[in-house]
Amino acid sequence: MTVWLVAAAALGLGVVSERPVSLDDPAPRAIVVATTRGEGAVPVTTDRGHPALAAPILARFLPVTTDLGGDWATVGFAGQPFQFLLDAPLFAFQGRTIPLVGGAYVARDTLFVPLQWLTVYVPEVFAEAYRYDPVAARFEDIRLSPVVRRRAAPTATATPVSAAARRNGLNLPHKVVVDAGHGGVDPGNPGLYLPRGVKEKHVTLSLSKHLQRELEERGVSVIMTRTTDTLINLFDRAPLCREDCDLFLSVHLNSVPRRRGFDRVSGFETYFLDEARTADARRVARMENEALRYEFEIADGVGDPLSFILKDLHANEYLRESALLADLVQRRASAVHPGERRHVSQARFAVLSTARRPAVLIEAGFATNRSDARFLASESGQRRLAEAIAEGVVEYLQQYERKVLSGAGR
Secondary structure, three states: OHHHHHHHHHOOOOOOOOOOOOOOOOOOOEEEEEEOOEEEEEEOEOOOOOOEEEHHHHOOOOOEEEEEEOOEEEEEEOOEEEEEEOOOOEEEEOOEEEEOOOOOEEEOOEEEEEHHHHHHHHHHHOOOOEEEEOOOOEEEEOOOOOOOOOOOOOOOOOOOOOHHHHHOOOOOOOEEEEEEOOEOOEOOOOOOOOOOOOOHHHHHHHHHHHHHHHHHHOOOEEEEOOOOOOOOOHHHHHHHOOOOOOEEEEEEEEOOOOOOOHHHOOOOEEEEEOOOOOHHHHHHHHHHHHHHHHOOOOOOOOOOHHHHHHHHHHHHHHHHHHHHHHHHHHHHHHOOOOOOOOOOEEEOOHHHOOOOOOEEEEEEEEOOOHHHHHHHHOHHHHHHHHHHHHHHHHHHHHHHHHHHHHHHOO
């Protein structure tokens, strides 16, 4: 248990409960579940070395649903999804990964869920609806309708929203991390057709500052990973988007190796984190991940198998939202970009691998194309592109608000 807590803390992951759970605590042979559906005893099994409950039996008394898919089990409780990686001592809920003594598993075609999940975490999430008495081994319903304490539970009146935000159709406060790619000893790509002495790192910083201004003018708060020509560890950038942060945007310039027709390749591209589906996407990921060679200190947990499990959890959780964000940014930006029409793509970028919120990587254009490079190096080009990206971000946040506020009002 301690190993999982330390690893989660090192990665900056929230933990729902800090109460100590000991492997030596004796497990009851059964717990009593008492709700408006009735009352009954649910046997506790320790076949896998930790106490667990059969989900179908729980569903007789509690608002529990299950959905098995590959290595994952989604257990719904009163409509709220808890995601379990089968046979792993953890689950994911509302953007956090929570360690457990033991995980969910399937035996004899039956899903078993950890007793710890039901008796420790469910009463904390549904604090006004359920409680567990460990002395009596009794889990009981104290209200007819559970009330969920949501992680992202801001309301339109809870926090003041700026006039600029309201003018842009936003009713909630929002914060975005803008990451200017490369920096310091890492120049990025050489910028073949950029002005003499100008490298990718210079353009990404300037473009990111324009983007910061455009977002702030729309009422969105911005955190910059860097504001000067300095090197930031790739694995330290995305974690700057913490609890009160909504999105992570990493800004880069593209390039292609010198070969016949290389300087004709142009256009704006937006990526999200997933397995690359094309050779070109793999090439771009390799190019951006080469920045690792400039880093002398790798963040704690990188390379640890557990860290990759947890990063995959978050990647899976925010995959759909990241893809939606990428699509909105791509459509807006490509409309003002002078290059050819390109599309949203996906690849394994190191800078996105530690993201715990929806995250995209922007390739603002090709420094190996004369027209793109001229546009990207100009003040007017950067401003137009920043405006378009900001509009895509605001459109995403508007859609996000509609989902959050409609869910909170149910």
